[in-house]
Structure formats: structure tokens, C-alpha cells
Amino acid sequence: MWFTFILLPLLSQFTLSAHCPSGCACNVKGAAKCIGDISDIPPLDPKTTFLLLLKDTNIKVLKDRSFQSFSLLLRVMITHSAIDTIQPEAFHGAPQFRSIKLSSNALSVFPPKVFSEQSNLEQLQLDDNQIVSISSELFEGLVNLKELDLSKNRISQLDANVFQNLTELIYLNLAGNQLRNLPKTLFHNLRQLETLVLSSNQLETLESGSFDHLSNLCFLSLQKNLIQEIPPRLFWHLPSLLKLSMSGNRLQYIPDESFYYLPNLTMLTLFKNPLISLPDQLIGNMPGLQELYLYNTSLVTVPWNLFANMTNLRFLNLHLNDKLSFLPKDLFCCLPNLNKLSLKHNNLRTLEADLFSNLTSLQILMLNDNKLESLPETIFSNTSRLEILDLSRNHLKYLPGDVFTHTRALNVLSLSGNTWKCDCSIMGIAEWIRDNPRLINDSEKGVACYEPYHLQNHSLQTLTHAELKCGQVVFQTMIMTTSIIATQFPATSTPPPSTASSTKARTTATLTTPSSTSTFATTASRFSPTSDPIYIKQGNDYSNDLAFYEKIVLDNGPEIVHNNHYGGWVYLWTVPSTGPLSGFMTALYIVLLVTGVVLVMATWYALYRLHKVMWLLQKVTMGDKRIMARRVRSFKVKL
Template sequence: MWLYFNCAGTLRMILIVLSLLPHLTCNMSCPSSCLCYSTGAVMCIGYNITDIPRDMPEHTYMLLLNDTNMNVINERSLENRDLLVRLGLSNSHLHTIHPQAFQVAPRLKSVKLSSNDLSTLPARVFSPLTTLEQLHLDGNQLETIAADMFEGLVEMLDLDLSRNKLTSPASDVFSGLTNLTFLNLCRNSIKKFPPTIFHSLTKLRSLAIYNNELEDLEDGIFDGLVNLEELKIHHNQISRLPPQVFWSLRNLKVLTLSSNQLHAIPDKSFYNMPKMTQLTIYNNPLLSLPEQLMGHMPDIRQFYLYGTNLTTVPGNLFANMSGLLSLNLHFNHKLRELPSNLFCCLPNLHKLSLKSNDLYQLHPHLFSRLTALAILLLNDNKLQSLPDKLFQGLGRLSTIDLMTNDLMTLPGDIFSSNRALGSLTLSENPWDCTCSIRGIARWIRLNEHTVLDKENVMCHSPHHHLLLTLGSLRDEEFNYCDATPSSETLAVTSMTTPSTTTTSTTPRTQPITIPRTTPPTAHTKTPSTSLHTPTTVQPDKKFFTADIPLAPNISPYFYDKLVVEQGPEFVHHSYHKGWVYVWFLPSDTSLTVFLMFCHILLVVTGLLLILAAIYGMYRLGNTMEEIKAERAQIYG
């Protein structure tokens, strides 16, 4: 068996090597620690590499070195490499470049020196590379860039200076890069840009300046970027936007302003950007938004607005986003009010998230125009009630989340028009299982497959329904709701039988609401409604008594269980000749304390007796062992 697997592994390795042969050069002068391909690419890895290998194939056009021990590029490292056009040296702790290092390789079009230890660069060290198109210096320790560092690099298209320690680049550092299309300055320590630093970059399409320490943007800083398509400014400290600062960016598709310190945004800031597909302004301490903010943006598909201090938003905020598919207006812990026409113009919206806000109520027609809506998240708010027609006409609505609100009831037909509804969550609400809950309880019972958390949708009141699920409530339990008010509530008068002492007790009354359902079969006659004291009560005992006539439609459940929410403590009730006798005992603090003390004393006494018995058994066992030992010595 071992031989079989060993042979199989060897055969697999042979097949892999054979598959690579067409890519390997026929020239046997490939350095150790390198892979040389017939296409002219050479890749070298290893800490034993301290300089660019000399014995590479003559037709090498691309050289990639990674994880080497090459700390310096000297003036002769690249000589005799006339065909080399792409050089990569990364993760090699490179810290020095000779000022003449690139004069011997003028044909280089791409130089990547990423993730090294470069802290300074010689002046104009890259200027001999007049055909250079790509320069990556990301992941180094550069603190400054000389103003003439990129002089002569007119063919440059891609410049990456991210993940360095740059603080204040010169205003003309990019002035000669007229063909630059991609510029990455993210993850530095830049606090401020000169107002004209980007003006010459008229062909720039992507500018990344996120994760810096920017506090302000200068007026007109983006005026020259007429072809810019992507501008990422998120994760800075920007607290102010100049008016119309983005107006020249007519071709902009992506703008990220999230995670800054914006308290306000100027009027019409996002006008004149009809090609916008992604705009983020979340995670800003916004206090308000202007009535005129968003221009025509029909191509936006997703919009996020969360982590703000907004209490409301303008009614036309999303009016120009007709192509929106997903809207996430959530996690705004002070957002309490939404205008009735806020979602007027979103015919294609598929998902709407309003979760984790501070919403107390919703306008009845808030969602009426969202005919394509499928997912609606309203959980973790403070909603106390919902209009009965809130979801009317939303025929495609398949998911509704109403968890963790303050809902006590819902209209019974609130979901009647949502034929596609397949996922509804209602738990973590203080449901009041009285008459008003009857309709929605019946709906849950008939659509239990739709309510995903039905086992946790529980009554919080009244007490006799506490912890019962809404789906377990039956229609007959609410028959009393159809009765007239005069027959629904009976006032039960509690009175005190005078004791033998001269002290009298003030009569007390306690109203008790009795549910009216199916009458018990054993009783068909309704007694009179007079109140009297049972003859079984001794005159020297202090009891509260109440006689309640059992009406023909009183449920037998009342006899089984009676809950009094307020008043004296319940002691006993009995049924006799059509009457329910309810006996009450007034609270007595001193008696309660005395009884509790007696109970504790009995428990402690019992424990002491148990311990004494255990100790006695232990001593008895020891004595028996001693007697056995003595008898063994005597008779042994």
C-alpha cells in the first residue's frame, strides 16, 4: 500500500514538471533560486540573493524579486539588461538606491519597489526612465518627495505612493505628469493639500487620498480633474466642504466621503454628477442635510447613510436616485422622523433598511410607492404602533423584520395584501394580549409558517396570558370583547369583618375584570348580584370577602385560575350555588417577617439536625472499629 501511494505521488510530480517544461527556457543559464520562463520572465525568491543575478537569460524582459537580501540598487545592478522593461523588487528591506542606478536601463516601463525600507530617494533618480509608465513606491518609509522627483516622466500612467509617511507634498510635485491616470496617496499622514497640487492632472481617472489626516479641502482643489471617475476621500478628519468643490467632476462615478467629521454639507454639493454610481457619506456626525443636496443620479444602485446624528432627513433626499436598488438608512440612533414622501421616487427599490434608528411612528403612506420592495427591515426601533394600511399594495414584499420595538398590538389585516410574504419576525415586543390583539393573533395562527420566530412572540400582559405565544391564543378567549361594557366588568367590593377589638377597618374595594366565554354546562341559572359574607368566616378573624355571581357565559377557566393585578393578596376562592367566593387576606408586614423568620429557623434547625446525625454516625462507626480491633487482640 505504501509503495502504491509513493509511486502515485512521484508520478504526479513528474506530470507537474512536464506541464511546466513548455514555459521553461531552453537556456540552461538560469540562476539558482530563480524560475526562468521561455517567454522572458524571471522570478527569484530567497534571502541568499543580495544583488540582481548576472547569469540570467539574455532575452529577459521581466524580473521579479521577492523576499531577498538585496538592500541596495547600485549603479551596475541593472547594466547589460537592454531588454528589461519590468522590474519588481519587494519585501527585501531595500533602503538605498544609487543616483545613477537607472541610467543603464532606460527602457524600463514598470518599476515596483513595494514594501521595502526606503526613507529617502536621490533627486531625479527616475528621470532617465523617459518611457516609464508605472512606478510603485508603496509600503516604504518616505516622509518627503522632492518637487523635481518625477521630472521628465511624461509617459507616467500609474503612480502609487500609498503606505508611506508623507505629510505635506509640494504643490508642483505632480506638475509634469500630464498623462497620469491613476494616483494613490492613501494611508499616509497628509494633513493638507496645496490648492493647485492636482491641477495639471487633466487625464487622471482615479485619485485615492483616503486614510490620511486631512482636515479641510481647499477651494477649487479638484477643478482640473475633468476626467476623474473615482475619488476616494474616506477615513480622514475633514470637518468642512467648500461650496461646489465637486462641481467640475462631471465624469465622476465613485465618491467616498464616509468616516470623516462632517457636521454639515453645503447646499447642492452633489449636483452636476449625472454619472455617479457610488456615493458614501455615512459615519459622519451630521446634524442636518440641506433641502437641495443630490443632483440627478439615475445610475446609483446602492446608498448608505448611517452613523450620523440626524433626527430627520429632507423629503426629497432620494428623489433623484430613480435607479436605486438598495437603500440603507440605518444605525442613526437619533433619527426619529421620516417625511411622508421620502420614498416617493424609487420605483426599483428592492431592499430598504431602517433598522436601529429611533423611529416612534411611521406615516401611513410612507411605503406606498415602493411597489418593487422585497425586503423591509424595521427592527430595533421604538415603534409603538403601525398604521393598518402601512404595507398595503406591496405585493412583492417577502421579508419584514419588526423585532425589538415597542409594539403592543397590530391591526389584524395589516399583512393581508402582502401575498409574497414569507419571512416575518415579531419577537422582543411587549405584546398586550387583550381585545386588540385578537386579529393579529388569528393571522399568526393561520400563517405560522411565515412568522419565523413565532415561539418567541409572547404576551407581556395581562398577567393571566403572560409568556403565552400569540399563536396559541384562540378566538373563544376573546368572546368577552364583544359584550357590552356594562357586562364586561363587575365591581367586586371587599369588606372587613369587625374584630372583637374596638378598632374598625375601612372597607376596601377591588375591581376585577372577568372574561366572558363559553358557559359551564353544569349551570344555566344566573343568581342575583348581591354581595354577602360567607357564614364560614369566624368573627374573630380578619378577612376580605367578595361574592361574584357566575354568569351563564363565564368560562370555567375563571374557576381554575383567577389573577388579581392590584389589591390584597389572594388566598382562596370557591364556587357554591352559582357564586364564586373570593377570600382575601390584607398584607401584614410584621406577620410576614415573623413567618419568614420561623421558616428560616426551621430550615437552619433541620440542617443542624442532619449534621448532628451525620456526626453521630461517624462517631458510631469509629467506636465499632475500635471494638472490633480489641476483640481481635483478645481472641487473636
Template sequence: MEPCVKGTQWMILILLMPPFINGNMGCLEGCWCKSFGHFNCSDRNGIDVLQQLTIHTYTLLLNKANMSIINETTLAEKSLLMRFGLTNSHLHTIHPLAFRAAPQLKSVMLTDNDLSTLPVRVFSPLTMVEEIYLDGNQLEIIGPDMFEGLSGLLVLSLSRNKIRNLPSDMFDGLTNLFLLNLGRNNIKKLAPTMFHSLTKLKRLRIYHNELEVLEVGIFDRLVNLEALNLQHNQIKTIPPRVFWSLGNLRELTMSSNHLKGVPHKSFYNMPKLKKFTIYSNPLLSLPEELMGHMPYITQFYLYDTHLTTVPGNLFANMSGLQDLSFHLNDWLRYLPPDLFCCLPNLKKLSLRNNSLQDLHPNLFSMLTTLETLYLHNNKLKTLPESIFQKLTLLVTIDLKNNNLNTLPGDIFLSNTDLKALTLSGNPWDCSCTIRGFARWIRQNEHVVLDKDDAICHSPMYNLLRGLHSLHEDEFNDCDDNRDYTSVTPIKKSTTLETTTFSVEVYTTASSQPDKSTKASHVFHDMLVVEQGPAYVHHNFHNGWVYVWFLPFGSALVGSMMFCFVLLLAVGLVLILATIYGIYRLGTAMDQLKAGCAH
């Protein structure tokens, strides 16, 4: 009893130490001392440090200590030592009796070493231990009785090893375990009863393994679990109701698996869930009834899937949602009009990098608290005039890299808090239809972050101009009654395959134009016909414009080149024949003259 009394007296003395005995006072060289008896040493030889420590040490953390073995005397005469850490030190061997010298230890941290095996029941003497960290080693096999008798254990980390299989009863008896980390191993299968004794477990991490299935009933006893991390496995299917017992779950991550579908009502009975991820799965469809009542959820990540659409009620039970990432779905083309009906607290919505072509006018009408909306990298061709009408708190909208030609001039009229709008990467048509929107841009240039890159793609005379550079007087010809233009073919020549058009412009909207209102300004400087025949010539006469076009195409060009070469060849032959004829004629004349002379 006397040593125990002395140990208690020393502990009382440490706790009653005056505050000036702290910091680095009495600390070893190369160590940092949080307080008297707390040593944190790096790049120091571990054996030397241990030899210099006194019995009063209660925390010893050694990093890069170049200490490959813990033998049976390493921790001897350290009766007050409560926390022992040896990390990044190439530790590869632990003596079977190493911890008998310090049974009072509450924390053992052996992270990032070279341990490939552990002696049988090496931790058994640590009947008071609460934390064991073995992460970042080379462990492949762990015996079934390795943690037997450690009923007080709260934290067990086995992550970043090479474990393939675990005995089904390995965690039996760890009834007080709070956190179990099995992440980043090579585990392919877990027994259905593996976690049944861990009734107080709150965090279970099995991410980055090779799990292909979740066994039926594997989580049934984890009634206090708050976080379950299953991301980066190879899970192809999940059993129906496998999560139904997790009524206290607050975080569920199932991203980066091989799920193509999930059973009906898979995520029911989790009313306390706050974060849910299921992205990077090849999901093809989702059932109508999938998500149960989740009023406290704030984050939901559903992206990088093969979905083409989703049920209209998918988010109906998520009234607390604030951040929704629903992007990178290459096949997603359609969103139900009531999809976002019940998200009164949503602040950020990402729909970027999908394949959306159009949006229902009321799609966002209930998102009255939305502040950030990402719609870039889709295939949107147009947007309804009222699409953003109810989003009065909207600060950021990203519309770049779509197929937008124009937008209504008052589409952002109600977005008075808008501060960041991006429009580049769209084929803007800078004709009369963009007049109102160009006016809005000129009045709100400070809002358009990429105004210099939001440029005209048509018509040709405005090509590459910035939308903000279009002045109001350039649209003087664009009044409420749009110009009526008639184009009538009046002559066609089959020899050159040219076509003459009569183009007449009227400033009236009636279906029967009155020629008395004929416009005098038919064209400005040129007539541009896109994706049509090449322009050759036009004449203006008595209010009519006569335009000649030469149809353009590779076949026609080839034919004309052939005819041109043929004509050159024929001409050359004719020239040679003429020269030869002249030569023959001259010879005949010479012979005739010679005959007459005789």
C-alpha cells in the same frame, strides 16, 4: 542602432514563440513562470535569481527576496525587462543611477519595503515608465522634481507611507496620469493647485489622511475624474460648489469625517454618480436643496449621524437608487411621509438602529420593487395596517428589538413573497388584541425565523409563551364586541389601608350595560393587576366579585415593619411587666401569711 535592432528581433521572437513554450518549462526553482520570460519568485534570494536570468526576461517579480539594495548594476544586461517588482524584501536603499541600466522599464513596483528616502530624480531615466508603486514604505518627504519628465506615467501609488506635505508643483507635467493614490498618509493640507495639471486623472484617492479642509478650486481641472475617495479624514467644512466641475464623477466617498453640515446645493452637477457615501459624520441637518439630478446612482450610504430628520425631497433625484443605508442614526426620530416617493428601483432599505417611534402609513407605498427592509433596533410602538400593502415583492422584513405590543392580523396579507420575518425582542401583549396576528403566525410559521424567541410579555398568565403557541380557542372570549368591565371601589378601611373593589363583566359594547347579560365567568384562575396594588383576596357572590387590594410600596412596607417591631417590643414589655407583677404579688402573699402565723 545594432543593439536596438537585436532587441526588436528578440521581442518579435518571443511573441512568435509556439504555445508549448510556457508554463514552468525552463522556469527557475522556487519561481512560477506564467510564460517564457515571465518570472514570479517568492522566498528566493533576489541576487541569485538575477544572476540566473537571461536577457530574454521581460517580467521579473520578486517577493520576500531579502534584497536591501538596488545598485547601479542590479538591472544591467536586462534590455528586454519591462516589468520589475521587488516587494516585502526590506529594501532600504536605491542607488541614484539604479534605473539607468533599464530605461525601457514600463512598470516599477517597490511595495512594502523600508524606503525612507529616495535619491533626487532617481526615476528620471525611465522616460517610458507607465506605473510606479511606492506604497507601504516609510517615506516622509518626496522632492518636488521626483517625477519630472515622466509624462507617460499612468499610475502612481504613494499610499501607506508617512507623507505629511507635498510640494504644490509635484505632479506638474504628469498630464497622462490615470490613477493617483495618496491614501493612508499623514497629509494635513493640499495646495489648491495641486491637481490642476492632471486633466486626464480618473481616480484620486486621499482617504485615511489628516485633511481638515478642502481648498476652494482644488478639483476644478479634474473634469475627467470618475472616483474621488476622501473618507477617514478630519474635514470639518467643504467650500460651496467644490465638486461642481466633476461632471463625470461616478463614485464619491466622504464618510468618517467631521462634517456637521454641508452647503446648499453641494452635490449638484454630478449626473453620472453611481455610489455616494457620507456616513459617520456628526451631521446635524441637511439643506432642502442638496442633491442634484443623479438618475444612475445605485448606492447611497447615510448613517451614523446626528440627524433628527431629513428634508422630504432628499432622495427625489435618485430614481436609479437600489441600495439605501439610512441606519445607525441615534437621534433620527421622524421621517417625512414622502421621503421615499421617487425610488421606483429600490431593492434594499435599511432603517435599523435609529430612534423611529412611528411610521406614516404611506411611507413605503411607492417602493414597489423593495425586497429587503430592515426596521430592527428602533422604538416603534405600532405599525399602520397598510404600511406594507404595496410591497408585493418584499422577501425580508426585520422588526426585532422594537416596542411593538401587537400588529394587525392582515398587515402582511399582500406580501406573498415574504420568506424571512423576525419579531423577537418586542414586548408582545398576548391578550385579545393579538388574536388576528397570532392566527397569521400559526399559518405562516415557516416565515417567522425567530418564532421561538417572539414571546409574550403580558398578560401574566401568558408570560414567556411563544406567539405561535397561542391557539384560537384561547380567544373564544374575544369576539367582535369586546368585554365591558366595570370596576367600582365600594369600601375602604383606613386601619389596614385595604380597598374592596366590585368587578362585574358584561358582554355588550353599549355604554349602559344590561345587567341581565352578566357573565358567569368573571375570572379563570387568578386576577392579575400589573403595575398596581398587590392582590390579597377576592370573593364571588351573586354575579359580583369583591376584590381586596393592599397598596404596595417601600414606604408602606417600612412603616408596617416598624409597627410590627414596635408591637413585638410592647408585647415583650407587657410580658415582663406581668411576670414582675406576679413575682411581687407572690412575695406580698408570703409576707401576709407569715404575719398571720404570728
């Protein structure tokens, strides 16, 4: 018994080898693969061969009835060979064929009736040949064909009736040809069609009604053509459509309501079109849309309601639009499920504070390579799930120190390549970077100062208040953000204005040189600028620490300046115009001022009451003296 089990497979293999020609490999399942120097169909066993694969052969001609002897052969593939001629009856005598693949050969012409007996054929692949034209009779007998691939040929024109009998066709690939136009009725009989590929042709226009009968179509590819315009309602009769690609064309405008009645669409691509504008009513209800690609266009802005009907959108690519400079405030109002938003390589300069407020599921946000100069403090307040944020290569000079407070899930942050201005205003974000080094995706010196020059390429996370001369004041207060600048004026000099306007970029005060040079220099070294240094010149005497001029210059001065005169000095009290404590400092100043007024009035009232009491005491005292005098006189009389 064991001998029989071992011997039978050996006998089978010996039998196959006996019927398998040189250059071929055969297996027990009926498949034969032949490669190499073969110029004709090899003499295989017709009773065991179900699948025939011929690859890289020297076969140039398929002769009449080449497969008639293979009564059980179902699939034949002759690829990457030199076939340039097919005789009119090459497949006659083999009506049982289910699949014929003649890809990557040198075929240019097919006899009109060559497939007339293949009524059972389901798959026909003629791609990557040199076919120039197709007879309207070529596919007449293929009533059960489900897949037809004519891609990568040289077809420039198709007869309107060429696909008329392919009523069971599910897949049709015409990509990579030279088609310039399509007859309006070309696809009207293909009611079962699910995939239509027309990419990489030379189509300039599409006839209205071309797709009206394709109610089962799921995938439509029109990218990489020369389409300059599309007729209105072109896609209205495609209720089953899942993916639509219009990228890589020459569309400048799209008609109103072009993408209405596509409730099942999951992906839409419009990139690489020179779109100038989009209509307000462009996209209808698309609850299933998950991916939208709208990049590499000439758009300056987009309608505020462009994404309003895409409530299930997951990925939005709105990048590489070098003219896109403005985004409406409510643009992302209705995308609660959006995971990834790409706005990189645009021309954005500012962003609305509430732009991302409804993107509660956002995880990836790409804002790199724009021209953003600043960001609102609350722009990320509702993006608690944000994990990756790229702000690199913009024009950012500052960021609010608490701008990332609500991004609790943040894992990767890129900030390099910006024009960071390292003065006292940068310390908020610098301290945040220092406290969160693991989040920064840049090199050690990637987040570096751009100006001033002496701090250029200095890492933000290593900046200190001492380096920027922040936090040193003449008069210490409980709130360290208050700056005091003291300057002495002689009695004959004219004092500076008592207040400084917040709308002016510079505040100046003329100085007269004090009598004590050393005292003035010592005091000047303690000046605490709020943004840029204050320079003062004192005759021809220059301090080692600062350059002295005849005026105090406050560049980008604070909004609130108050001065007091005391002992020949002018004390300038300043409150930073921005930051979380500016409002608090203003309120505190008002409270202190009101408190001072109340205390003065209370003191005045107390003095008034004291004066009245003293007057009464004096009156009482005078009365007592008179009584005592009368008693003394009476006593003397008695004596």
C-alpha cells in the same frame, strides 16, 4: 519527426535551467521569480528575461545601473524585502521599463533624478514603505506614467508642482499617509485622471477649486480623514464622477447644493459623520445613482425631498443613526426602483401610514432595533413585492391582523424581541402567524408574549381565545365580536350611567351585593372583557375564577357602551374600538335602533287603524239592533 517534437522542449527547458540561478524559477515566456536568501540582482539571461519578480529577499541596496544589462526587461517587482537605499542611478541604462514595483520595503527617501530616464514607464508602485517626503523633481521624466501608487507611507506634505509633468496619469493613490492639507493646484495638470484616492489621511480642510480641472475623474475617495467642513461647490466640476466617498470624517454640516451637477454619480457615501442636519437643497439631479449610504450620524430627521432626485436608486442605507426619530411622510416619494431599504438601529417610534406607499419595487425592508410601538394598518399596502421584512427588537405590543395582507411575495418575516401584550387584541396577528408559519424567521418561541406575567414567553401562534377568555358573552348575538356584560342591581340601588365616554380610560359602576351569591358568581364567570379582565368583589365571598370588588372596572374601555335595564339586571353592550368590524358593528347598531323605532311606529299605526275599524263595526252593530227592534214591534202590532 516524433523524436524531434519530444526533444525540442526538453532542450529548451535544459537551456533555461542552465541560465536560471539557484533560488529562482524561470519559464519559457521570459519570467523569472526569485525568493529567499538573495542580496543582489541575480545573474539572469539578459536575452530571455522580460519579467523579474524578487520577493522576500535580503536585498537592502539597489546599486547604480542594476538593470543595465537587461536590455529586454520590461517589468521589475521587488516586494516584501529589506530595501532601504536606492542609489541615484539605480534605474539608469534601462529606459525600456514599463512597470516598476517596489512595494512593502523599507524605503524612506528617493534620489530626485532616479527615474529621469524612464520616459516609457507606465506603472510605478511605491506603496507600503516609509517615505516621508517626495522631491518635486522625482517624477519629472515620467511623461507617460498612467498609474502611481504612494499609499501606506508617511508623507505629510506635498509640493504643489510634484505631479506637474504627469499629464497622462489615470490612477493616483495617496491613501494611508499623514497629509494634513493639499495645495490648491496639486491636481490641476492631471486632466486625464480617472481615480483619486485620498482616504485614511489627516486632511482637515479642502481648498476650494481643488478638483476643478479633473473633468475625467470617475472615482474620488475622501473617507477616513478629519475633514470638518467642505467649501461650497467643491464637486461641481466633476461631471464624469461615478463614485464619491466622504465617509468617516467630522462633517457636522454640508453646504447647500454641494452635490449638484453630478449627473453620472452611481454611489455616494456619507456615513460615519457627526451630521447634525442636512440642507433642503443638497442633492441635484442624479438619475444614475444606485447606492446611498447615510448611516452612523447624529441626524434627528432628514429633509422630505432628500431623495427626490434619485429616481433610479436601488440600495438605501439609512441606519445606525441613534438619534433619528422622525421620517417625513413623503421622504420616499420618488424611489420607484428601490430594492433594499435599511432603517435598522435608529430611534424611530412611529411611521406614517403612507411612508412606503411609493416603494412598489421594494424587496428588502429592515426596521429592526428601533422603538416602534405600533404600525398603521395600511403601511405595507403598496409593497406587494416585499420579500424580506425585519421588525424584530422593537417595542411592538400589537399589530393589526391584516397588516400583511398585501405583502403577497413575503418570504421571511422577523417579529421576535418585541413587547407583545397578549390579550384579546393580539388574536388577529396571532392567528395570522398561525396561518403563515413558514414566513416566520424566528425560533419556535421567538414571537412570544411579554405581558401579562402569567403568559410571558408563551408563543403567540399557540394562543387561543379560551386562554385569553375572549368570545364568551352573556347574550349570544350573530356578531361574535360584540361583548355583553351583565350585572344585577337591587331595586333600591342606583343604576350606573347609561353610557360610558369613549375618551375615559376606565369605566366604573358601583355594585350592591345581590341576595343570591351563587347566582351572582355564576353570572360573573361569564363576563367577556374586551381587553383586560373585569374584577368584582362581593363582600367577603371570593369566586375561584375571578377576584371580586365593589366596582366594575373596564380598563381601556371600548368606545361604544350601551346599557339596558331588564329584570333587575344591567346589560352593557360594547363594541371593540378598533378592528375591521368596529365600523360595521356601529352601523349595525344604528340600523337596529332605527328599525326598532320604525317597528314601534308601525305597531302604533296598526293599533290606531284597528281601533277605528272596531269602532265602525260597533256602530254598524248598534244600527242593526235598532232596525231589528223596529221590525219586531211592527210584527207585534200586526198580530
